[in-house]
Amino acid sequence: MQQSKRWAWLKSWEALMFIILCTVVVANLRLSEHYLDLNNLANIFHLSIEKSLVVLIMAFVIINGEIDLSVASVMGLSATVLAERYDAGWPIAAGFALALCVGVLCGLLNGLFAAYMGIPSLIVTLAGSIGYRGVARILLEDRSVGDFPSWFTSLGQDGIIGPFPITIFVFIALFILGFVILQYSVFGRYVYAIGNNRAAAEYAGINAKQVKVTIFMASGLIAALAGAFYAARLGNVRANAAEGFELDIITIVLLGGASIFGGTGTMIGVGLSLLVVLNLRNGMSLSNVDGNTQTSVIGLLLILSVLVPNLIQILQRLVPRLFTAISRILNKGGATEPKSQVSVHQ
Amino acid sequence: MRRIRRWVPLQRLREFSLVIILIIVVFIFGNQIDNYYTPRTFNRISSTVALITLVAVGQTMVVLTRNVDLSVGSVVGFTAYYVGRYVSKNEDIAPLMLAALAMGIGAGMGLINGLLVAYGRIPAIVVTLGTMAIYRGALVEYSDSKSVATRQLPDWIKELPQESILKFGEYELRALPAIALVAVIVFFFLLLYSSFGRRLYAIGSSPEAANLAGIRAPRMVTLAFTMCGAMAGLGGMLYLARFGTITVDAARGMELQVVAAVVVGGVNILGGSGTVLGAMLGAILIGTIEQSLIRMNINEFWKDALLGLCIIIAVTVDRILINQLTPWWSRTELQRMPEEPHAAV
Incomplete structure (x- = not known):
C-alpha cells in the first residue's frame, strides 16, 4: 500500500502536464537553436503576459464552478478607459486607478447577476462580454490612442533584470499569492467546497454568494490590471484591444486540470499548463506556423x-x-x- | 381565468411577451428614425435575422439537451468558404446539391462534436471551444489565406438574396428569410410533436429520468449536435450568398450572437425548456435592434453596449417573471385543496 502511494502522484494531472511540458521543451530545443536565448525566453512570457495574469484568477472562477467570458472585454475596456482619460488630459496614474475601478465594477455587476439573481454565469458574462466591449466602443469609437509617456510604455516593454520587464515579476508575485490563497487559505477551501457542492457548502455555513461576488470582482480587477499592461506593452489602444483572449485563457485553465463543473484543479496544474501553452506557441512561432493554426x-x-x-x-x-x-x-x-x-x- | 391557464402554457406566454417587447422596440425606433416603416428596412432586417435564426434553430436543439455549441461560427465560416470555392470551380452544380453539400459538411463537423460530447464524455463547452479553434484552423489551412470573391460566384447564388418568394404590396418575403421560416416551422413541429423532439426535452429536463425511461441519451445528443452542424452548414451557404466575399475571418464571433438569440428567446441554458419559435423571436429582436441602431444617426458605436444590456434585461425579467408566475400558473384545482401557505411550491 505504501509503495503504491509513493508512485500515486505519477497518475496525477500535474505529472501528465509535466511530461507534456518536457516533450514540448525538448521538441523546441531540437527545432531551433535560438530557443534558449535569453531574449526568446523573455519573449515567451512577455508576449502573453496579460493572458497569463488573467489565467490566475480564471482558475479561481472555474474551480468555484462558474465561468467568466467577459474578461477579454474588461481588459479592452480598462485599456480604453486609461487611454481615453489620458487623451482627455488626465495623468496616467489617475487613468490607471479609474481603469481598475471600472474593472472591479464590471466584476461586481457580473457577480451580482450570477450569484444573487441566480442567472447562469455563462449568460451573464456573455452579455457582459458584448456589453463591456460596447462601452469601450462608445468611448473610443474608431480612434486609436497612443503617445503614452515613455516611462509608462517602458514599464511594459523594457527589461529591468536582463530582458525581463517588471510585468513578469508582477505575474510571479501574483502566482505565488494565488497559490497560497487557493491551496492554503480558508477562502481557498471555500472556493473548492462551493465548486464541489454548493448546497452542501451553504449548509456548512459558507456564504456562497459572497464568495462568488468576491471572486468575480477580483476577476474584474485582475483583468483591468492586465488591460493596463496591454496598453503599456503595445503603446497604443483601440476599442478592440484583447478581443478573443477569453478562449485562450479558459483553454489554459481547463488544460490545467480544472473541471468546468468546478471543484477540481490546482494552481500548480494551471501554472504547468500555462507553461505548456506558451512554449508550444513559442515553438510554433519559431518554425513560422500561422497564429490560427497555433490556436487549433x-x-x-x-x-x-x-x-x-x-x-x-x-x-x-x-x-x-x-x-x-x-x-x-x-x-x-x-x-x-x-x-x-x-x-x-x- | 382557469381556462386561460389551461390553454395557454407558460412557454406561450413567454413568446407572447417577446412579441410585445418587439412591437414596443419597433415603435420606438419608428418614432426616432425617418422613413423607418419602409420595405427597405424590412428587407434589411429580415436578411440579417434569417442567418442568425437558421443557426439558432440548430443551437436550440443542442441547448435543450443541456449542452452548448460554441463552434457554430467556425462551421458557418468553413462551409461558406468551402462551398464558395467549390461552386466557383463547378459552376453548373444544382442549387439543391450545393445545399446538400453544405449541410453534409456541417453535419460532419457537428457529428464530431456530438461523438466527443456523448461518447467521449467531455463537457460540451470544452469540446466546442476546442473544435471552434480547430475548424477555424482547418479553414485557414484549406484556404491558404486566400479569400473567395464575389465575381468568382455563379449568378444564381449572387441573386439569391434578392429573389422574392411572396409579395404583399411593396413588402416582399425574400429567399433567405423564407428558408429560415421553413426551417423554423419544420423544427417547431418536430420538437413539439415528434418522439425525437420529446426525447430531447426529456434528456434536458432530467438525464436520470430519461435514462430510466429507456432513452439512449448519447445517441440523441449526437443527433442534436449533428443537426445543429447541418443547420450551421446551410447557414454557411446562405452567408456566402449574402456576403459574396468570404475571408478566413468569416462569421467569427457569430456563435455569441446565436447563443444570445437562443437565450433571449427563452430557451433555458440549463436544458429542458424553450422552443424554436422563441429562438426565432430572440433572433428577430436582436437583429432589429442591431440593424435599427445602424440606421439611427446618434452613434453606431452604441450597438454592442445596448445589445449586452438587452440580453441581461431579457434574461433577468424572464427569470423574475417565470419564478413568480410558475407556482400560480401550475396550480390546478387539485393542488389548491389544502390551503396551507407553505404547501405551494
Missing part, C-alpha cells in the same frame, strides 16, 4: 487532454469484458455439445 493545435490538445483519460477509463472497463466475451466464444467453439455450454452458463 491548442484546441486539439484541450480535447485530447480530457478525451484520453476518459478513453482509458472506458477501456479499463471494456477490456476485461472483452476478455470474458472472447473466452466465452472460445469455450463455445471448444465445446461440441450444446449441453456443456448450458452448464458453463449455470
Whole structure:
C-alpha cells in the first residue's frame, strides 16, 4: 500500500502536464537553436503576459464552478478607459486607478447577476462580454490612442533584470499569492467546497454568494490590471484591444486540470499548463506556423487532454469484458455439445 | 381565468411577451428614425435575422439537451468558404446539391462534436471551444489565406438574396428569410410533436429520468449536435450568398450572437425548456435592434453596449417573471385543496 502511494502522484494531472511540458521543451530545443536565448525566453512570457495574469484568477472562477467570458472585454475596456482619460488630459496614474475601478465594477455587476439573481454565469458574462466591449466602443469609437509617456510604455516593454520587464515579476508575485490563497487559505477551501457542492457548502455555513461576488470582482480587477499592461506593452489602444483572449485563457485553465463543473484543479496544474501553452506557441512561432493554426493545435490538445483519460477509463472497463466475451466464444467453439455450454452458463 | 391557464402554457406566454417587447422596440425606433416603416428596412432586417435564426434553430436543439455549441461560427465560416470555392470551380452544380453539400459538411463537423460530447464524455463547452479553434484552423489551412470573391460566384447564388418568394404590396418575403421560416416551422413541429423532439426535452429536463425511461441519451445528443452542424452548414451557404466575399475571418464571433438569440428567446441554458419559435423571436429582436441602431444617426458605436444590456434585461425579467408566475400558473384545482401557505411550491 505504501509503495503504491509513493508512485500515486505519477497518475496525477500535474505529472501528465509535466511530461507534456518536457516533450514540448525538448521538441523546441531540437527545432531551433535560438530557443534558449535569453531574449526568446523573455519573449515567451512577455508576449502573453496579460493572458497569463488573467489565467490566475480564471482558475479561481472555474474551480468555484462558474465561468467568466467577459474578461477579454474588461481588459479592452480598462485599456480604453486609461487611454481615453489620458487623451482627455488626465495623468496616467489617475487613468490607471479609474481603469481598475471600472474593472472591479464590471466584476461586481457580473457577480451580482450570477450569484444573487441566480442567472447562469455563462449568460451573464456573455452579455457582459458584448456589453463591456460596447462601452469601450462608445468611448473610443474608431480612434486609436497612443503617445503614452515613455516611462509608462517602458514599464511594459523594457527589461529591468536582463530582458525581463517588471510585468513578469508582477505575474510571479501574483502566482505565488494565488497559490497560497487557493491551496492554503480558508477562502481557498471555500472556493473548492462551493465548486464541489454548493448546497452542501451553504449548509456548512459558507456564504456562497459572497464568495462568488468576491471572486468575480477580483476577476474584474485582475483583468483591468492586465488591460493596463496591454496598453503599456503595445503603446497604443483601440476599442478592440484583447478581443478573443477569453478562449485562450479558459483553454489554459481547463488544460490545467480544472473541471468546468468546478471543484477540481490546482494552481500548480494551471501554472504547468500555462507553461505548456506558451512554449508550444513559442515553438510554433519559431518554425513560422500561422497564429490560427497555433490556436487549433491548442484546441486539439484541450480535447485530447480530457478525451484520453476518459478513453482509458472506458477501456479499463471494456477490456476485461472483452476478455470474458472472447473466452466465452472460445469455450463455445471448444465445446461440441450444446449441453456443456448450458452448464458453463449455470 | 382557469381556462386561460389551461390553454395557454407558460412557454406561450413567454413568446407572447417577446412579441410585445418587439412591437414596443419597433415603435420606438419608428418614432426616432425617418422613413423607418419602409420595405427597405424590412428587407434589411429580415436578411440579417434569417442567418442568425437558421443557426439558432440548430443551437436550440443542442441547448435543450443541456449542452452548448460554441463552434457554430467556425462551421458557418468553413462551409461558406468551402462551398464558395467549390461552386466557383463547378459552376453548373444544382442549387439543391450545393445545399446538400453544405449541410453534409456541417453535419460532419457537428457529428464530431456530438461523438466527443456523448461518447467521449467531455463537457460540451470544452469540446466546442476546442473544435471552434480547430475548424477555424482547418479553414485557414484549406484556404491558404486566400479569400473567395464575389465575381468568382455563379449568378444564381449572387441573386439569391434578392429573389422574392411572396409579395404583399411593396413588402416582399425574400429567399433567405423564407428558408429560415421553413426551417423554423419544420423544427417547431418536430420538437413539439415528434418522439425525437420529446426525447430531447426529456434528456434536458432530467438525464436520470430519461435514462430510466429507456432513452439512449448519447445517441440523441449526437443527433442534436449533428443537426445543429447541418443547420450551421446551410447557414454557411446562405452567408456566402449574402456576403459574396468570404475571408478566413468569416462569421467569427457569430456563435455569441446565436447563443444570445437562443437565450433571449427563452430557451433555458440549463436544458429542458424553450422552443424554436422563441429562438426565432430572440433572433428577430436582436437583429432589429442591431440593424435599427445602424440606421439611427446618434452613434453606431452604441450597438454592442445596448445589445449586452438587452440580453441581461431579457434574461433577468424572464427569470423574475417565470419564478413568480410558475407556482400560480401550475396550480390546478387539485393542488389548491389544502390551503396551507407553505404547501405551494
